Amino acid sequence: MHEWALAEAIIYTVTEIAEREQFKEVSRVNVKVGELQQVDLEIIKFALTQLKRGKLKNTEFRIEPVRARLKCRICEYVWDFNKNELDEEVAEAIHFVPEVAHSFIKCPNCGAQDFEFVEGRRMYIESVSGVR
Amino acid sequence: MHEWALAEAIIYTVTEIAEREQFKEVSRVNVKVGELQQVDLEIIKFALTQLKRGKLKNTEFRIEPVRARLKCRICEYVWDFNKNELDEEVAEAIHFVPEVAHSFIKCPNCGAQDFEFVEGRRMYIESVSGVR
Amino acid sequence: MLDPRIKAIEHRLSQVKNIIAVSSGKGGVGKSVVSSILALILSKKGYKVGLMDLDFTSPSTHLILGIKGLFPEEKEGIIPPTFEDIKFMSIVYFSKDKALSLRGQDFSDSFIEILAITKWNKLDYLILDMPPGINDATLDVIRYMRKVKFIIVTTPSILSFSTVKKLIDTLNTLKIEIIGVIENMKSDQTYSIGEELGEVKAKFLGEIPFDPELEKCFGNTKMLLTTKFSRELEKIVNEIRM
Amino acid sequence: MLDPRIKAIEHRLSQVKNIIAVSSGKGGVGKSVVSSILALILSKKGYKVGLMDLDFTSPSTHLILGIKGLFPEEKEGIIPPTFEDIKFMSIVYFSKDKALSLRGQDFSDSFIEILAITKWNKLDYLILDMPPGINDATLDVIRYMRKVKFIIVTTPSILSFSTVKKLIDTLNTLKIEIIGVIENMKSDQTYSIGEELGEVKAKFLGEIPFDPELEKCFGNTKMLLTTKFSRELEKIVNEIRM
């Protein structure tokens, strides 16, 4: 599960922010996870519990999914990403590197592969709150 | 003056919008012009007066400048574009194709040429209002 | 936040009959030499020709043709300067041959900008010298020049041909016309791409041998036109009646 | 909207002693062959070597080395599969050799993604096979791998060398270390870049002749290592003590 590596990335980043902001303790972190990558939120949460320590010992991590939407650059059609329409190998490839979607997914309206991820491509840290 | 070509671009686009929105007449168009390109607003305004016709005959064009700001991708420093610091040939090149700024401008903080235009790169139409 | 330049492009290209992108996916296969000499050949035949160098970070066509000291005239837009009857546009007018590192987004923005303000007027052929890769340049040409047709250049190498197959796939998916594939830098030892082309949906246009005299003629269009390279390319042009 | 992947990259590369980007600006000059064989040579000398193919739209190193049927293991991240002792990463694991057209922004995002999750562990050398152009790939390698050093490949052509000069300029501006310049595909007729290098600030590392036997050895690393190409590259490697 490379979810572990993503959880580590969150820990590294929040730890740095805690230093920079001179937090004694980080109380809450809001993380958004784009559905394109089909990250298993339960695994991320579990990994975070295992990895958190020091100033992050008591941090509450709120992990929320963001629906993945794609937009065709040719015809401007917008659609939802649906994992179930893909075969397993392709879904796995997109799980690792979402951009390879450009090899496998086409605009349902015009067939072009020149689309952008409007939202829900990747994971990001929305906010970090702590006690000084 | 290639300002004329830019004014034409505005006219073409607003004309199309007027058709699509089924306006009988376009009353007002707000245009923002990024300062990076050093477009002469008076010439644009003059060109628009010369070019407007049909549904655009009575249109009021409001053209406003937007300060150009650059941001270094390496050190995150943000600075204002200042035409006066450039020699004339370079300013002219940027006037035509703003991206060639990457050949001539460096981050004042770290010297990198990997910067983005935060705002004020180019011209855009902010709004078009009309009578149906 | 409507970008008025997009609509302008349509108008600027309305009198251009044929847009031909010389592309490959792979670098160093001869796209720039083919584009430059193709422009010369078509112009010599009496067509109105434009040549646009889209390899912004390593422009070559001005070096091949020996174009120096030109700058576009500013007149209700910009008028591409003429070099031996060819209307020629290149980023070097503006980057002054200094290093230019551009991210994809910057490529797109400068591409759109140049197209929106350049007045080609009437052209029979606008030849585009494409950069390597299947990237913003490829996608933007397709996006903003819907009538573009592709000539694809490959060498007789698996490395080149594997990329070319992908480009052909991409173009087929997008329903973009492919005029065909030119096999460049053939030598005796190498196997023939022509035979392998059967499996992909593109026409084989012919081959151009490796020509050790080619580079010596850079900068001199008269000499360029007498090279074996040019003679072979002209044969191909005569056959395809673009 | 903080991207947690950026900070992770630092950690993932912390045990990598040297990162070497094999670059050019120009395409088709031999970057992929040099990267592949450089990785083989360093690995044979007993170093821990990683090879990462950054030419996402036309990956070549797996074809040169003959790498097939590998897929990274998923274990608290992804572990690059090993091929003849070289840890090998390429987009082909994920794109399955299908056509992949990527805009610059997409390149950046996949580059960051792969770096953030790949566990190289201890490496003496991580070799990067760069795509052509001076674009997102070049800029991102510099941005996210501050200790990267460049080996620049050119051919003895003005078209290639003019781009290489620009790349050297760009790297100098950014204060990035340039190990030096390799002149590839030398033949008798061609003039020497070595002499022209004086004017730019980069060391001349040596030349590799055009080797008509090279391509026949693709896919077979034993044979690759016996080519004239490899022997000349090895001489260069021995001299520079990277």
Ligand SMILES: Nc1ncnc2c1ncn2[C@@H]1O[C@H](COP(=O)(O)OP(=O)(O)O)[C@@H](O)[C@H]1O
């Ligand atoms: N048929 C040929 N014979 C000899 N040299 C060639 C031939 N075609 C191209 N070249 C040389 O190969 C190199 C790559 O050509 P170029 O047109 O720059 O390729 P690209 O534009 O695809 O990168 C140049 O040095 C060019 O002079």
Ligand SMILES: Nc1ncnc2c1ncn2[C@@H]1O[C@H](COP(=O)(O)OP(=O)(O)O)[C@@H](O)[C@H]1O
């Ligand atoms: N020294 C050489 N002798 C013969 N062929 C070469 C030599 N170097 C490179 N090649 C061939 O030239 C082409 C371009 O090489 P490649 O490594 O793919 O370049 P790049 O990665 O710079 O695009 C390939 O077909 C390769 O096999």
Ligand SMILES: [Mg+2]
């Ligand atoms: Mg191309």
Ligand SMILES: [Mg+2]
């Ligand atoms: Mg070229």
Ligand SMILES: [Mg+2]
């Ligand atoms: Mg490069």
Ligand SMILES: [Mg+2]
């Ligand atoms: Mg390569």
Ligand code: NI
């Ligand atoms: Ni996973």
Ligand code: NI
């Ligand atoms: Ni002007």
Ligand SMILES: [Zn+2]
């Ligand atoms: Zn579409």
Ligand SMILES: [Zn+2]
């Ligand atoms: Zn900076």
